[in-house]
Amino acid sequence: MSKIILSKEHGKDVTDMRTAYSESMITMAEKDERIVALDADLMGAMGMKPFKKQFPERTVDCGVQEANMIGVACGLSVWGKVPFAHTFGPFCTRRACDQIFMSGAYNKANVKVVGSDPGITAAYNGGTHMPFEDMGIMRGIPTMTVVEPTDIVMLKNLLPQIADAYGMLYMRLVRKGVRKVYDEGSEFEIGKAALLEDGRDVTIIASGYCVAEALEAVEALKEEGINARLLDMFTWKPLDEEAVLAAAEETGAIVTAENHNVINGLGSAVSELLAKKNPTVVEMVGVQDEFGEVGPVDYLKERFGLTSQNIIDAVHRAIARKSK
Amino acid sequence: MLDETQKKEIKRFSKKAQMEIVKMISHIPAGHIGGSLSITDLLSVLYNKQMKINPKNPKWEERDWLVLSKGHCGPALYATLALKGYFPVEQLETLNAPGTDLPSHADRNHTVGIDMTTGSLGQGASTAAGVAAGMKMDKKNNKVYLILGDGELNEGQVWEMAMMANTKKLDNLIAFVDFNKHQIDGRTDNDDVCNLGDICAKFTAFGWYAQRVDGHDVEAIDQAIEEAKAHTGSPSVVVLDTVKGHGWSKIENTAGSHSRGVSPEELEEALGEMQAAMDEI
Numbered sequence: 001m002s003k004i005i006l007s008k009e010h011g012k013d014v015t016d017m018r019t020a021y022s023e024s025m026i027t028m029a030e031k032d033e034r035i036v037a038l039d040a041d042l043m044g045a046m047g048m049k050p051f052k053k054q055f056p057e058r059t060v061d062c063g064v065q066e067a068n069m070i071g072v073a074c075g076l077s078v079w080g081k082v083p084f085a086h087t088f089g090p091f092c093t094r095r096a097c098d099q100i101f102m103s104g105a106y107n108k109a110n111v112k113v114v115g116s117d118p119g120i121t122a123a124y125n126g127g128t129h130m131p132f133e134d135m136g137i138m139r140g141i142p143t144m145t146v147v148e149p150t151d152i153v154m155l156k157n158l159l160p161q162i163a164d165a166y167g168m169l170y171m172r173l174v175r176k177g178v179r180k181v182y183d184e185g186s187e188f189e190i191g192k193a194a195l196l197e198d199g200r201d202v203t204i205i206a207s208g209y210c211v212a213e214a215l216e217a218v219e220a221l222k223e224e225g226i227n228a229r230l231l232d233m234f235t236w237k238p239l240d241e242e243a244v245l246a247a248a249e250e251t252g253a254i255v256t257a258e259n260h261n262v263i264n265g266l267g268s269a270v271s272e273l274l275a276k277k278n279p280t281v282v283e284m285v286g287v288q289d290e291f292g293e294v295g296p297v298d299y300l301k302e303r304f305g306l307t308s309q310n311i312i313d314a315v316h317r318a319i320a321r322k323s324k
Numbered sequence: 325m326l327d328e329t330q331k332k333e334i335k336r337f338s339k340k341a342q343m344e345i346v347k348m349i350s351h352i353p354a355g356h357i358g359g360s361l362s363i364t365d366l367l368s369v370l371y372n373k374q375m376k377i378n379p380k381n382p383k384w385e386e387r388d389w390l391v392l393s394k395g396h397c398g399p400a401l402y403a404t405l406a407l408k409g410y411f412p413v414e415q416l417e418t419l420n421a422p423g424t425d426l427p428s429h430a431d432r433n434h435t436v437g438i439d440m441t442t443g444s445l446g447q448g449a450s451t452a453a454g455v456a457a458g459m460k461m462d463k464k465n466n467k468v469y470l471i472l473g474d475g476e477l478n479e480g481q482v483w484e485m486a487m488m489a490n491t492k493k494l495d496n497l498i499a500f501v502d503f504n505k506h507q508i509d510g511r512t513d514n515d516d517v518c519n520l521g522d523i524c525a526k527f528t529a530f531g532w533y534a535q536r537v538d539g540h541d542v543e544a545i546d547q548a549i550e551e552a553k554a555h556t557g558s559p560s561v562v563v564l565d566t567v568k569g570h571g572w573s574k575i576e577n578t579a580g581s582h583s584r585g586v587s588p589e590e591l592e593e594a595l596g597e598m599q600a601a602m603d604e605i
Contacts, residue, residue, distance in 0.1 A: 060492070062484075062488050063487070063488065067480075067481045068484035071451050072450050072454035075450065075451035076455070078439075079454065079458030081458050098447075099447060102441070
């Protein structure tokens with residue numbers, strides 16, 4: 001069961017996500033000799049040099065070979081290892097999609113694919129490196145678990161669960177600092193949404209970068225007398241159907257918020273469920289089927305409509321549609 | 325070195341496997357017969373002489389692994405495994421039948437004795453290297469045998485693996501190229517599709533220990549494997565000059581043999597030819 005302790009303030013963490021990732025990987029590898037790390041020439045960029053230094057025999061830097069890296073990771077896992085294979089999100093999910101599908105999922109392998117710099121956080125690497133489709137591609141592969149940790153506290157809590165559960169998993173991960181949402185002591189369960197705010201007027205279902213923006217939106221909406229429920233849907237697959245259906249039933253309107261294309265994204269996942277089980281008003285905050293572009297994150301969040309104001313506007317639209 | 329008895333046994337086993345392949349494919353509209361028939365001599369050397377295996381305990385920890393990266397030639401491996409006792413020979417008739425455990429492409433989650441699921445070309449190369457890397461990490465002496473098709477060498481992933489496996493000194497990885505000179509759209513040794521050129525030279529340039537032998541000479545195959553096992557410090561490849569559709573003269577060396585059916589008359593003809601060859605051994 002999840003245990004949520006919200007951080008008192010939501011400024012940017014001084015520690016990078018990659019530092020927390022690397023430290024957790026070392027801690028886990030000390031206890032579990034099956035854990036190995038692979039990369040495609042981004043070991044340094046991912047902060048994994050300390051891991052390589054401590055476990056040179058359990059590190060495979062394949063060079064700029066995403067397809068081969070995923071294949072090697074799958075082979076290692078069939079042998080019995082628990083490989084974590086990292087590269088930038090677009091290059092694992094787009095370039096090595098068939099390897100993840102066939103050598104991985106179809107083969108019933110056990111690889112934890114880590115795709116960094118999700119969506120607008122690719123910032124200065126620009127449109128070529130800006131995955132707005134990675135989660136959707138992974139979600140379409142049977143048996144894949146698809147997650148997006150929100151902050152360092154969640155990341156550190158999820159990683160041991162990820163290592164322990166057999167099966168293919170995709171995790172998109174910001175490398176640099178993200179805004180704090182949770183305090184130490186919070187606990188999360190893959191497949192279970194975290195309830196950050198209970199409300200009855202509307203439900204915001206957010207993920208990743210958009211969770212901190214949604215928290216701001218919730219506070220602003222309170223000023224207007226709108227009580228929004230906020231769910232952090234860090235597991236996109238398997239979706240927490242119970243939480244979504246309860247939100248639809250109890251609040252009657254849903255706003256999804258994702259740092260991803262709204263096509264084949266979190267909004268799609270929520271809508272697919274609601275269309276089948278309980279048709280409900282849904283507004284989607286996210287990238288409207290566009291390519292990314294270069295720039296600072298603060299520019300990109302405005303450019304692609306991922307701000308707290310965008311979420312507030314969507315809430316207004318959803319509530320207006322609900323009352324029709 | 326193989327003695328005369330071993331040599332005859334290995335040749336006979338290969339012929340039996342070829343007969344099972346044509347029978348299997350005669351039950352379905354079409355199957356990957358050409359590339360299956362070209363690797364039975366290799367499989368026979370591996371499963372009867374070179375590989376550490378235990379058909380009664382297919383997941384035996386000390387076994388050598390086989391990755392059939394040209395996964396469409398599953399029928400050749402199925403025939404070999406059945407004849408070795410991994411599962412009943414009668415099961416071969418279920419190739420591609422609804423709900424079967426013998427799908428056209430090799431699948432470790434369905435078939436007893438299959439070590440890796442393959443089918444999307446090039447991918448078995450990397451998974452085999454991954455298994456070899458895992459064995460090295462655990463300081464195990466098992467070997468990984470990888471069978472690549474010649475058309476499969478078109479895939480960039482094979483060469484990614486070749487570069488990496490040498491860098492990581494995976495000398496427990498022994499690859500074979502079934503150089504039967506044909507892929508679906510033409511020959512592999514001219515400009516029909518993608519000219520493979522000198523395959524040994526290419527692997528040598530990637531740091532591998534490369535040999536080229538007659539892929540239907542079981543003694544030569546066995547000797548090449550012995551040399552590959554003795555070689556240390558880099559992976560090995562053995563390029564096998566083979567005949568696509570080997571053992572059934574009507575389809576030998578034809579592109580059309582890649583995937584085709586076998587009519588009842590053709591089955592009789594092919595089995596007759598193979599039986600005659602067997603009698604001569």
